[in-house]
Amino acid sequence: MSLLETSAPPQATSRESALPRHVAGPRSTGWWGMVMLITTETMLFSALIASYFYLRYQLGPEWPPEGIEPPTLELPLIMTAILWSSSIPVHFAERAIMKGNQRRLRLGLALGFVLGATFLALQLGLEYPETLAEFTPTTNSYGSLFYTITGFHGIHVLVGLMFSLWTQVRAWKGAFDAERHVTVQIFTMYWHFVDVVWLFVLASIYFYPNA
Amino acid sequence: MATIAERLEVFWEEKPGLATFFETVDHKKLGFKYLYTGLIFFVLGGLQSLVLRAQLTSANLELVDPETYNQMFSMHGTTMMFLFAIPVLSGFGNYFVPLMIGARDMAFPRLNAFGYWVFLGAGLFMYSSFLGGSAPNDGWFNYPPLAGLEFSPGLNIDFYSLGLIFLGISTTAGAINFIVTIFKMRAPGMSINRMPIFVWGELAMALATVFALPSLTIALVMLELDRKFGFHFFDTERGGDPILWQHLFWIFGHPWVYIIVLPAFGIVSTIIPTFSRRRMIGYIYVVLAEMAVALLGFGVWVHHMFSVGIPQISLSFISAASFMITIPSGTQFFAWMATIVAGKPVLKTPMLFVLGFIFLLAIGGFSGVMFASVPFDQQTTDTYFVVAHLHYVVVGGAVFPMFGALYYWLPKMTGKLLNERMGRLSFWIMFIGFNLAFFPMHISGLLGQPRRTYTYEAGLGWDIWNLLSTVGAGMLTFGILLTFVNWWRSVKKGEPAGDDPWGSETLEWATTSPPPEYNFETVPTVRSLQPLWDQPELREGPQSQEEGGYALAGGHETLATSLLDAQPQAVLEMPHESPWPVLLTTALAVMFYGFLFDAYALAGLGALGSAGGLIGWFWPRGETQET
Numbered sequence: 001m002s003l004l005e006t007s008a009p010p011q012a013t014s015r016e017s018a019l020p021r022h023v024a025g026p027r028s029t030g031w032w033g034m035v036m037l038i039t040t041e042t043m044l045f046s047a048l049i050a051s052y053f054y055l056r057y058q059l060g061p062e063w064p065p066e067g068i069e070p071p072t073l074e075l076p077l078i079m080t081a082i083l084w085s086s087s088i089p090v091h092f093a094e095r096a097i098m099k100g101n102q103r104r105l106r107l108g109l110a111l112g113f114v115l116g117a118t119f120l121a122l123q124l125g126l127e128y129p130e131t132l133a134e135f136t137p138t139t140n141s142y143g144s145l146f147y148t149i150t151g152f153h154g155i156h157v158l159v160g161l162m163f164s165l166w167t168q169v170r171a172w173k174g175a176f177d178a179e180r181h182v183t184v185q186i187f188t189m190y191w192h193f194v195d196v197v198w199l200f201v202l203a204s205i206y207f208y209p210n211a
Numbered sequence: 212m213a214t215i216a217e218r219l220e221v222f223w224e225e226k227p228g229l230a231t232f233f234e235t236v237d238h239k240k241l242g243f244k245y246l247y248t249g250l251i252f253f254v255l256g257g258l259q260s261l262v263l264r265a266q267l268t269s270a271n272l273e274l275v276d277p278e279t280y281n282q283m284f285s286m287h288g289t290t291m292m293f294l295f296a297i298p299v300l301s302g303f304g305n306y307f308v309p310l311m312i313g314a315r316d317m318a319f320p321r322l323n324a325f326g327y328w329v330f331l332g333a334g335l336f337m338y339s340s341f342l343g344g345s346a347p348n349d350g351w352f353n354y355p356p357l358a359g360l361e362f363s364p365g366l367n368i369d370f371y372s373l374g375l376i377f378l379g380i381s382t383t384a385g386a387i388n389f390i391v392t393i394f395k396m397r398a399p400g401m402s403i404n405r406m407p408i409f410v411w412g413e414l415a416m417a418l419a420t421v422f423a424l425p426s427l428t429i430a431l432v433m434l435e436l437d438r439k440f441g442f443h444f445f446d447t448e449r450g451g452d453p454i455l456w457q458h459l460f461w462i463f464g465h466p467w468v469y470i471i472v473l474p475a476f477g478i479v480s481t482i483i484p485t486f487s488r489r490r491m492i493g494y495i496y497v498v499l500a501e502m503a504v505a506l507l508g509f510g511v512w513v514h515h516m517f518s519v520g521i522p523q524i525s526l527s528f529i530s531a532a533s534f535m536i537t538i539p540s541g542t543q544f545f546a547w548m549a550t551i552v553a554g555k556p557v558l559k560t561p562m563l564f565v566l567g568f569i570f571l572l573a574i575g576g577f578s579g580v581m582f583a584s585v586p587f588d589q590q591t592t593d594t595y596f597v598v599a600h601l602h603y604v605v606v607g608g609a610v611f612p613m614f615g616a617l618y619y620w621l622p623k624m625t626g627k628l629l630n631e632r633m634g635r636l637s638f639w640i641m642f643i644g645f646n647l648a649f650f651p652m653h654i655s656g657l658l659g660q661p662r663r664t665y666t667y668e669a670g671l672g673w674d675i676w677n678l679l680s681t682v683g684a685g686m687l688t689f690g691i692l693l694t695f696v697n698w699w700r701s702v703k704k705g706e707p708a709g710d711d712p713w714g715s716e717t718l719e720w721a722t723t724s725p726p727p728e729y730n731f732e733t734v735p736t737v738r739s740l741q742p743l744w745d746q747p748e749l750r751e752g753p754q755s756q757e758e759g760g761y762a763l764a765g766g767h768e769t770l771a772t773s774l775l776d777a778q779p780q781a782v783l784e785m786p787h788e789s790p791w792p793v794l795l796t797t798a799l800a801v802m803f804y805g806f807l808f809d810a811y812a813l814a815g816l817g818a819l820g821s822a823g824g825l826i827g828w829f830w831p832r833g834e835t836q837e838t
Contacts, residue, residue: 013756013761013762015779016762016763019770019779019781020781021781021782021783021784022781026774027771027773027780027781028771028781029319029391029395029771032390033319033388033391036386037387040383040386040422040425041425043423043424043425046425047426047429047459047462048429051429051433051459054452055444055451055452137440137441137442138440138441138442140449141443141444141446141450142450144433144436144443144444144451145444148436148442
């Protein structure tokens with residue numbers, strides 16, 4: 001590094017030094033990376049849900065087949081309310097850090113985390129034990145689809161929770177401010193995506209067999 | 212006072228040595244790695260096809276048993292489609308997209324390294340199946356119920372599906388990296404209407420990958436759940452349906468064919484203007500046609516399933532869409548021909564390969580249109596006619612442009628010219644050998660010879676055509692070897708290439724051969740679609756700062772610009788070498804082997820290791836834009 005120490009500072013033109021070094025949103029590369037990840041994830045869920053309806057219409061009039069009851073709606077609706085409400089504090093956390101408010105950032109992320117974790121706990125602790133008593137993934141194709149699609153979404157919630165933990169640790173270390181917050185933005189996008197996908201899971205897996 | 216180049220040298224240099232071999236994030240080194248590794252798989256896949264051809268030389272041969280034959284054709288197809296074609300095209304893309312758009316690296320250099328290592332890991336994973344003699348054996352599209360547990364109880368199919376899920380991580384990472392790089396890292400002034408067509412080709416490939424690949428991933432996950440855990444996605448007895456696999460596979464599979472040929476078309480549209488000594492005719496139409504092919508490719512998957520028993524109305528739609536593909540394909544075709552006719556063509560080796568490509572693709576296109584017609588397709592499905600067609604399209608459409616690209620771009624990558632005489636010889640032997648190998652398959656196919664059958668009876672009129680095919684395959688191999696020898700010799704004692712041996716139009720020729728670690732001493736401002744033809748200052752060393760060049764010599768930096776008009780928006784600090792991509796890949800490999808052998812403790816260990824790898828990767832080191 002001796003070369004750098006002895007040499008004059010770089011002869012950056014004013015045009016160069018005028019450019020920002022930290023950008024967020026569509027100006028940053030990370031933001032676009034997440035947009036593309038979400039695009040490909042959307043296609044994953046589309047393939048799953050399309051498979052659900054494909055097998056359903058290959059099977060004949062009775063759905064769910066073999067005397068399985070259509071899913072009950074009370075618990076899934078409570079879970080839906082919890083999951084969707086988790087997007088609100090996360091949204092405000094993002095808004096807060098855009099204005100440089102650290103405290104609200106941490107608070108919003110923590111609240112979103114608790115709500116997301118509650119959703120997952122309800123799915124694993126209450127919903128699955130109940131449905132598994134009636135049918136399992138190996139009962140028939142309906143069971144395979146039900147657990148694969150809801151489980152796939154659950155894994156996405158889990159990944160979101162881990163992403164949230166990482167973002168929160170970084171937030172507590174003071175890594176974000178009004179200029180530097182791409183990670184928060186990217187996390188927010190992912191979190192909202194997991195919530196939006198749930199709408200389609202809810203409609204096809206829970207509402208449709210009841211219709 | 213240090214010059215700009217000296218300062219950049221300090222910031223961008225990666226120390227030579229073994230550690231850097233594993234840790235490098237330089238897109239050029241990774242591009243080379245993709246290229247070498249992809250070509251090694253090309254050789255392996257080629258050797259497998261030679262076994263097939265030897266076995267079919269004449270009737271009733273017993274060189275290999277049916278099971279070996281099945282593994283050979285399955286791995287031949289899987290290797291060529293997944294481990295050779297896309298990696299080699301990604302290798303060229305990795306090396307040349309940043310250079311062509313005037314960037315100093317890809318948008319996500321560590322993700323780029325990760326993509327390479329996962330590709331290598333997944334390739335080794337699939338090839339490790341040969342150690343136990345249980346390579347995938349149900350063909351490259353692997354239909355259940357044959358691929359289900361009942362009829363394929365060994366690990367063969369698990370190697371296939373877990374290997375391809377593993378590989379999908381690499382392909383997706385690579386595609387996202389290409390898209391973001393092309394969107395955000397273009398040199399100032401390179402608005403989208405000044406983007407080289409090769410870059411458009413890579414963009415079309417990456418976008419189609421992002422949309423198509425998930426369908427395959429889901430199908431593979433379902434198959435593994437069926438096989439390992441007794442799920443019923445493809446099991447008719449419990450409400451499943453094997454045709455679901457065919458839909459999911461071909462919704463991915465047909466776009467995949469275009470994913471392979473689109474960057475190759477981009478190579479063609481790069482070589483033709485250079486060697487016709489004039490600008491490409493109909494740039495905008497060629498670009499639109501590339502994108503239209505990528506899009507229409509999603510509407511034609513059922514034409515792989517015309518003989519399955521699908522309702523007539525869906526067949527009509529797919530048939531119409533398949534005929535529609537000829538419009539954008541024809542557009543590109545006529546633009547290439549017009550450019551050649553209107554220019555002053557120079558028949559150097561790269562151009563020869565392109566002309567060969569045009570000829571072969573025309574034949575492959577003709578037989579392709581025939582398949583779009585349902586009754587014809589139903590007569591010829593699963594015969595050698597299909598084998599002939601697909602090799603004309605994929606070898607003619609992608610391998611010939613790749614070889615043209617080797618002759619065109621290796622001088623930039625190694626700094627040495629290849630031997631022209633040997634190049635021409637290689638081309639003619641490959642071209643004649645290819646036609647000798649694959650044209651007779653049209654005939655043996657029409658005579659009824661089925662594909663994927665390890666032998667045949669004498670006296671069916673197939674013998675002579677098969678003999679010709681085998682001789683042609685040998686010739687083709689010899690022609691390919693000549694190019695490899697030529698490459699090797701050029702590195703040893705080739706003539707220096709200079710910065711721009713061909714008088715080309717795009718930015719990669721504005722820097723030295725091979726380019727320095729930082730690619731360009733100043734990131735140039737671009738004012739034309741043919742910057743090197745229209746901006747004379749670019750031929751006289753780095754663009755000065757007064758003329759618009761950006762030095763960015765204060766760190767490990769490159770420019771981010773706006774999506775449409777490429778206005779400078781930010782200076783990005785790029786990450787340095789990192790051991791984490793290769794470590795993360797290792798943990799993932801452990802996980803996939805755990806799943807393969809039903810060793811779920813091992814799989815869990817691999818998953819934990821992967822989480823650790825991610826933490827190590829993103830651990831703040833105060834260097835990149837890590838917020």
